[in-house]
Amino acid sequence: MGYSVILQVRGRRAVVVGGGKVAARKIRGLLEAGADVVMIAPKAEPELQALAAAGTIGWCIKTFAPGDLDGAFLVIAATNDRGVNEAVAQAAAPGQLVNVVDDPERCDFHVPAVVRRGPLTIAVSTEGASPAVARRIRRELEEQYGEEYGPYLEFLQRARDIVLREVDDVEGRKRLFRALAADSFRQNGRWDEELAGLLAKEKERGEERRGENDEDSNIHC
Numbered sequence: 001m002g003y004s005v006i007l008q009v010r011g012r013r014a015v016v017v018g019g020g021k022v023a024a025r026k027i028r029g030l031l032e033a034g035a036d037v038v039m040i041a042p043k044a045e046p047e048l049q050a051l052a053a054a055g056t057i058g059w060c061i062k063t064f065a066p067g068d069l070d071g072a073f074l075v076i077a078a079t080n081d082r083g084v085n086e087a088v089a090q091a092a093a094p095g096q097l098v099n100v101v102d103d104p105e106r107c108d109f110h111v112p113a114v115v116r117r118g119p120l121t122i123a124v125s126t127e128g129a130s131p132a133v134a135r136r137i138r139r140e141l142e143e144q145y146g147e148e149y150g151p152y153l154e155f156l157q158r159a160r161d162i163v164l165r166e167v168d169d170v171e172g173r174k175r176l177f178r179a180l181a182a183d184s185f186r187q188n189g190r191w192d193e194e195l196a197g198l199l200a201k202e203k204e205r206g207e208e209r210r211g212e213n214d215e216d217s218n219i220h221c
């Protein structure tokens, strides 16, 4: 079983060998994550040609050669030729992360099916057992966790900063974070108002607690 991580690729070079439909899917995901994408392919899908023309990705219009992987943090072998994909995997240096689209065994990592909602990422992987099932489950999750989760998670990010700044008590914070995570809270919709109420309640509790502690310390004196 693989170890699940969210890889930071922003500003890092990703070399994708091949310019077909599968390469296009992987390149879309890499661009979303801010990678610096270079495509190596003699021919490419119109969508990828447009990205290259706009300067969004680099395109070396040629067949693969081992030197193409220089400086790559991540490599995706996505041609329709098994031999070429194998040559790409062999050319990778130690430490370069390699994905081979037609050979799960050869991969350092598999690309999961992903639902993105603002800072929320839901990734589904079957580790190559059934990409079609990963796709189906991703679609189900898209229904279950709709677009409304984007603004909600953005609110939670802001709320987290406020709670960490304003609530000293660890238990109090935990109580607040759990309350904010409840689906009833999300559905309520008046998030800022509700947060203000919860913060006020926590502050009251904090003051009561401090009062009790003062009494305790009087007893000990």
Ligand SMILES: C[C@@]1(CC(=O)O)c2cc3[nH]c(cc4nc(cc5[nH]c(cc(n2)[C@H]1CCC(=O)O)[C@@](C)(CC(=O)O)[C@@H]5CCC(=O)O)C(CC(=O)O)=C4CCC(=O)O)c(CCC(=O)O)c3CC(=O)O
Residues within 6 Å of the ligand: 025, 026, 029, 099, 100, 101, 102, 103, 104, 107, 109, 110, 111, 112, 113, 114, 124, 125, 126, 127, 128, 129, 130, 131, 132, 133, 134, 135, 138
């Ligand atoms: C190992 C892995 C390596 C990798 O590419 O990372 C891999 C390998 C292979 N895929 C193949 C086929 C298909 N792949 C898809 C779709 C996706 N494939 C993706 C990932 C992965 N595919 C990795 C494992 C992930 C996992 O298992 O969880 C997804 C999740 C992510 C993405 O690519 O972005 C994306 C869905 C995205 C989404 O919809 O959200 C469909 C569905 C369709 O197109 O309708 C089909 C046709 C149906 C079928 O075969 O199931 C074949 C056989 C080719 C052949 O027939 O020869 C191989 C090679 C082999 O199995 O040997």
Ligand SMILES: NC(=O)C1=CN([C@@H]2O[C@H](COP(=O)(O)OP(=O)(O)OC[C@H]3O[C@@H](n4cnc5c(N)ncnc54)[C@H](O)[C@@H]3O)[C@@H](O)[C@H]2O)C=CC1
Residues within 6 Å of the ligand: 017, 018, 019, 020, 021, 022, 023, 040, 041, 042, 043, 044, 045, 062, 063, 064, 078, 079, 080, 081, 084, 100, 101, 102, 131
């Ligand atoms: N992992 C996955 O998600 C999936 C993998 N596959 C596998 O992926 C392979 C690619 O599928 P598609 O993108 O649909 O194929 P495609 O035929 O649309 O594209 C192949 C691309 O590879 C390029 N290419 C061929 N030889 C090359 C070379 N020597 N150097 C550089 N580029 C070269 C071609 O110019 C073309 O751009 C399939 O053969 C299949 O085995 C298929 C479906 C899903």
